[in-house]
Amino acid sequence: MNIPSLIVQYWPRLLAGLALTVEITIISLILAGILGLVFGLLSVSKRKGLRGIALVYVDIVRGTPLLVQAFFIYFGIPQVLGIQSDPVVSGIITLSLNAGGYLAEIFRGGIESISRGQMEAARSLGLPYGMAMRSVILPQAVRTMTPALINQCIITLKDTSLLSVIGVTELTQTGRLIIANNYQSFEVWAIVAAMYFIIIMILSKISKRIERKMSYGKSKN
Amino acid sequence: MGKVKIKNLKKNFGDLEVLKDINLEVKEQEVICIIGASGSGKSTLLRCINALEDASSGTIEVDGNDITRADGNINKYRQDIGMVFQQFNLFPHMTVLKNISFAPVALKLKTKAEAEEAALKLLRRVDLEEKANVYPEQLSGGQQQRVAIARALAMNPDVMLFDEPTSALDPEMVGEVLSVMKQLAKDGMTMIVVTHEMGFAREVADRVIFIDEGFIVEEGPPSEVFGNPKNQRTINFLNMVL
Ligand SMILES: Nc1ncnc2c1ncn2[C@@H]1O[C@H](COP(=O)(O)OP(=O)(O)OP(=O)(O)O)[C@@H](O)[C@H]1O
Numbered sequence: 001m002n003i004p005s006l007i008v009q010y011w012p013r014l015l016a017g018l019a020l021t022v023e024i025t026i027i028s029l030i031l032a033g034i035l036g037l038v039f040g041l042l043s044v045s046k047r048k049g050l051r052g053i054a055l056v057y058v059d060i061v062r063g064t065p066l067l068v069q070a071f072f073i074y075f076g077i078p079q080v081l082g083i084q085s086d087p088v089v090s091g092i093i094t095l096s097l098n099a100g101g102y103l104a105e106i107f108r109g110g111i112e113s114i115s116r117g118q119m120e121a122a123r124s125l126g127l128p129y130g131m132a133m134r135s136v137i138l139p140q141a142v143r144t145m146t147p148a149l150i151n152q153c154i155i156t157l158k159d160t161s162l163l164s165v166i167g168v169t170e171l172t173q174t175g176r177l178i179i180a181n182n183y184q185s186f187e188v189w190a191i192v193a194a195m196y197f198i199i200i201m202i203l204s205k206i207s208k209r210i211e212r213k214m215s216y217g218k219s220k221n
Numbered sequence: 222m223g224k225v226k227i228k229n230l231k232k233n234f235g236d237l238e239v240l241k242d243i244n245l246e247v248k249e250q251e252v253i254c255i256i257g258a259s260g261s262g263k264s265t266l267l268r269c270i271n272a273l274e275d276a277s278s279g280t281i282e283v284d285g286n287d288i289t290r291a292d293g294n295i296n297k298y299r300q301d302i303g304m305v306f307q308q309f310n311l312f313p314h315m316t317v318l319k320n321i322s323f324a325p326v327a328l329k330l331k332t333k334a335e336a337e338e339a340a341l342k343l344l345r346r347v348d349l350e351e352k353a354n355v356y357p358e359q360l361s362g363g364q365q366q367r368v369a370i371a372r373a374l375a376m377n378p379d380v381m382l383f384d385e386p387t388s389a390l391d392p393e394m395v396g397e398v399l400s401v402m403k404q405l406a407k408d409g410m411t412m413i414v415v416t417h418e419m420g421f422a423r424e425v426a427d428r429v430i431f432i433d434e435g436f437i438v439e440e441g442p443p444s445e446v447f448g449n450p451k452n453q454r455t456i457n458f459l460n461m462v463l
């Protein structure tokens with residue numbers, strides 16, 4: 001069978017796989033965003049203990065392969081707790097924790113890139129630390145972080161394919177299952193690759209737009 | 222009664238003793254200019270007064286409140302102490318109007334409408350009314366510093382601290398900032414100004430303070446400190462800068 005007819009025949013399954021990929025990516029990134037913000041803030045804290053907590057988390061995430069993290073969360077932890085684990089839930093937890101670690105570093109870098117004078121100016125007006133961070137530092141930090149944030153989104157999207165090994169029927173696993181039926185490895189992987197590629201290109205285009213809109217004052221005046 | 226009362230203030234960074242024993246009382250409506258060599262601790266002293274640095278020991282009272290023992294109240298106290306920085310430190314993601322009105326609104330001291338009206342008035346005072354809706358990056362250094370002064374004034378502070386407010390400016394912009402400060406002094410603001418502008422100190426200061434190696438070495442009216450300095454180190458310093 002040629003590629004067009006393969007696409008027609010398997011379209012519903014491929015689309016479902018892609019949908020799950022996108023869904024897992026979005027949910028994981030939202031959770032990772034929260035984790036990244038929280039641990040990023042901890043890592044710029046004045047308190048050593050809080051910085052230490054963030055450091056340990058980031059080091060664990062960076063110091064172990066994603067695949068091992070997925071196995072640990074899908075097989076390891078449920079065994080100890082004596083519970084049945086769900087591949088999708090385990091996958092989302094894995095990607096959230098993983099991306100959260102990298103996002104924490106991105107947040108830390110973004111916050112530290114803002115000159116100290118900004119925080120001091122805000123505090124000298126009587127703003128509490130949290131308010132100064134939220135209204136003065138973070139809005140500026142996020143602007144400088146935008147390219148790195150978008151990059152992490154793309155990485156996490158691609159990382160979902162690793163979840164095929166714990167049986168999540170996202171796009172890659174869907175490809176494997178189709179090939180198990182029809183043995184057309186070349187054609188099916190070409191289709192799967194093209195689908196990832198298109199989604200990521202769309203994401204990159206959108207992100208270029210956002211980046212352009214983000215420079216100060218250019219949109220107004 | 223003193224607006225600012227500093228007693229036995231010491232500040233060290235690790236082993237480095239920057240302020241060794243500072244005693245200073247600033248009266249209401251008084252304008253103090255602090256002079257001294259680079260690294261003598263002038264910025265550190267100003268930064269201690271609004272707790273951007275924690276004093277190592279001693280007390281700093283502003284309007285009767287001891288800043289060094291402020292704990293959770295520090296935010297409240299800081300509202301009454303305006304600070305103008307060498308590098309302006311305007312918020313680049315906010316318009317000029319927002320820079321000025323943001324803190325009073327965020328701290329629920331004013332409604333947005335009230336704060337913006339007050340901000341426009343302040344902009345008129347620093348002669349930048351037409352710049353209300355632009356972003357800081359579109360302003361010259363002198364204009365940015367005038368906005369920064371307006372931003373500090375928006376909190377209705379009791380005292381204004383200036384840390385070399387004109388040092389980062391091109392020479393042709395120094396005058397516009399100094400004239401805003403002169404006007405402020407005339408209007409009766411209590412001011413503590415770290416500056417290398419000896420002309421300004423001579424003209425505007427009620428008292429000039431020379432800091433060296435962590436101590437106030439000489440203080441008095443500008444005519445005395447500049448005209449008839451008593452301490453050898455003051456004489457050396459003035460010979461160098463004048
Ligand atoms: N956060 C800090 N940590 C360690 N040392 C510091 C810190 N801040 C200032 N110092 C040191 O304290 C001394 C006094 O610094 P300060 O900035 O108060 O001097 P200054 O009189 O304002 O000098 P300048 O005219 O150059 O602004 C300097 O030796 C400086 O290196």
Ligand SMILES: [Mg+2]
Nearest residue numbers: 263264265385
């Ligand atoms: Mg200084």
